[in-house]
Amino acid sequence: MADRHADALLIGGGAASHACAVALRERGFSGSVLLVGRELDPPYDRPPCSKEYLRGERERPATYLSLPGDVDVLTRTSVMKLDAAARVARLSTKEEVSYGCALLATGANVRRLPVDGAQLDGVHYLRALGNADAIREDAEGLGPARREAVVVGGSYLGTELAASLTLMGKRVTVLMQEDVPLERAYGRRAGEWFQARLEREGVTFVGGESLAGFAGDDEERVTEVLTSGGRSLPARMVVVAAGAVPDVMVAKAAGLEIGPMGGVRCDASLRVIGAEGLWAAGDMCEWESPLHGGPARVEHWEVAAGHGRTAAAGMCGEPVEHAEVPYFWSDVADWVTSEYVGVVGPEGWDREALRGSFESGAFSMWYLRGERLVGALSVRRGDDLDEARRLIASGERVTPQDLERP
Numbered sequence: 001m002a003d004r005h006a007d008a009l010l011i012g013g014g015a016a017s018h019a020c021a022v023a024l025r026e027r028g029f030s031g032s033v034l035l036v037g038r039e040l041d042p043p044y045d046r047p048p049c050s051k052e053y054l055r056g057e058r059e060r061p062a063t064y065l066s067l068p069g070d071v072d073v074l075t076r077t078s079v080m081k082l083d084a085a086a087r088v089a090r091l092s093t094k095e096e097v098s099y100g101c102a103l104l105a106t107g108a109n110v111r112r113l114p115v116d117g118a119q120l121d122g123v124h125y126l127r128a129l130g131n132a133d134a135i136r137e138d139a140e141g142l143g144p145a146r147r148e149a150v151v152v153g154g155s156y157l158g159t160e161l162a163a164s165l166t167l168m169g170k171r172v173t174v175l176m177q178e179d180v181p182l183e184r185a186y187g188r189r190a191g192e193w194f195q196a197r198l199e200r201e202g203v204t205f206v207g208g209e210s211l212a213g214f215a216g217d218d219e220e221r222v223t224e225v226l227t228s229g230g231r232s233l234p235a236r237m238v239v240v241a242a243g244a245v246p247d248v249m250v251a252k253a254a255g256l257e258i259g260p261m262g263g264v265r266c267d268a269s270l271r272v273i274g275a276e277g278l279w280a281a282g283d284m285c286e287w288e289s290p291l292h293g294g295p296a297r298v299e300h301w302e303v304a305a306g307h308g309r310t311a312a313a314g315m316c317g318e319p320v321e322h323a324e325v326p327y328f329w330s331d332v333a334d335w336v337t338s339e340y341v342g343v344v345g346p347e348g349w350d351r352e353a354l355r356g357s358f359e360s361g362a363f364s365m366w367y368l369r370g371e372r373l374v375g376a377l378s379v380r381r382g383d384d385l386d387e388a389r390r391l392i393a394s395g396e397r398v399t400p401q402d403l404e405r406p
């Protein structure tokens with residue numbers, strides 16, 4: 001006999017669980033809803049961790065997301081074990097919770113790089129509010145005399161961190177495997193534009209090299225970042241932004257199927273394959289996506305929230321296929337906001353089209369695979385994304401010439 005029953009149990013306290021809880025109530029779900037999250041905080045807005053919150057421009061409570069009052073929330077509590085057949089979860093408090101339906105939304109963890117010196121003081125990773133606190137305290141504690149900071153990784157998180165740390169008074173170098181930042185997501189041409197934009201603000205880039213290790217002083221504090229090309233970059237602090245790994249620990253232990261992209265396998269309506277009454281959402285969900293034409297796993301805030309809403313529809317007995325074109329935005333300080341929609345999978349794209357111009361700082365890049373649009377990036381041309389969404393969803397044939405003309 002379980003200690004407690006929830007008609008809907010939401011496992012994980014992030015964007016996906018939050019959106020699912022809100023959508024359940026909006027759809028008139030009248031049963032009990034219990035959200036269990038292992039962090040110290042209730043569900044919060046994670047993207048500011050590399051932006052306003054990191055820079056101390058937003059207070060912690062202002063990041064909290066509001067939930068309907070009749071949703072029970074347990075913080076600092078993990079789901080340790082899930083028996084999907086019996087529909088019972090075991091919590092870190094030793095309580096057992098039986099459920100009618102459940103959402104698995106355990107998100108992702110940072111990808112750690114196991115190099116020499118990784119344990120030194122001043123080497124940071126960023127996923128949660130607590131990590132942002134530690135980075136801010138370290139940056140402030142070093143003071144203006146010890147300004148050198150290195151960010152490892154040239155993705156959106158790396159560029160956001162480089163911008164925030166620069167605003168916090170640091171002299172930032174970005175070390176990345178790509179030749180230019182954001183190349184994997186936005187391609188070489190757009191990446192070069194972002195690099196030039198950040199260089200104008202004083203950020204230095206070291207591209208085409210990997211992290212080889214860290215060296216430190218007698219006090220066990222980092223002093224240098226060592227690269228695969230034999231360079232030594234002075235560093236009083238380091239933030240490693242080398243990607244995320246879906247957190248499928250509970251799913252794996254429950255015997256659920258893990259897909260080729262490392263997420264828990266779901267059908268197009270986000271029902272977990274082989275487990276009645278169980279849905280998955282967010283960074284750890286690998287779903288059969290009609291728009292991608294196969295399995296997809298995406299780490300974007302709006303996708304996680306959209307997944308939560310799709311799962312809620314299913315829990316209310318009104319299943320729908322999850323077919324929203326994934327949307328992503330990134331703020332590089334207030335210097336550049338980029339927005340992106342796309343269904344680019346491992347195959348990537350083979351042609352690009354540019355609308356507007358890099359010189360004007362207002363442009364959109366369109367990414368095609370064959371004659372199909374698979375992605376679009378906008379900088380100060382947000383209206384283009386509506387057209388991009390429509391073309392991506394319809395699969396209409398287009399050429400780069402069609403796209404260069406509004």
Ligand SMILES: Cc1cc2nc3c(=O)[nH]c(=O)nc-3n(C[C@H](O)[C@H](O)[C@H](O)COP(=O)(O)OP(=O)(O)OC[C@H]3O[C@@H](n4cnc5c(N)ncnc54)[C@H](O)[C@@H]3O)c2cc1C
Nearest residue numbers: 012013014015016038047078079107282283299300301304
């Ligand atoms: C610093 C940072 C900045 C970002 N900025 C942007 C941005 O600008 N734009 C954008 O689109 N996306 C951004 N993202 C990505 C976005 O935040 C994620 O895609 C989104 O948070 C995923 O939501 P989720 O609910 O799947 O997982 P998460 O937000 O990771 O939430 C999962 C939660 O579940 C908890 N959990 C895990 N296992 C258990 C368990 N067994 N029991 C209980 N709880 C558990 C975790 O601790 C975590 O709190 C950013 C991410 C980071 C880290």
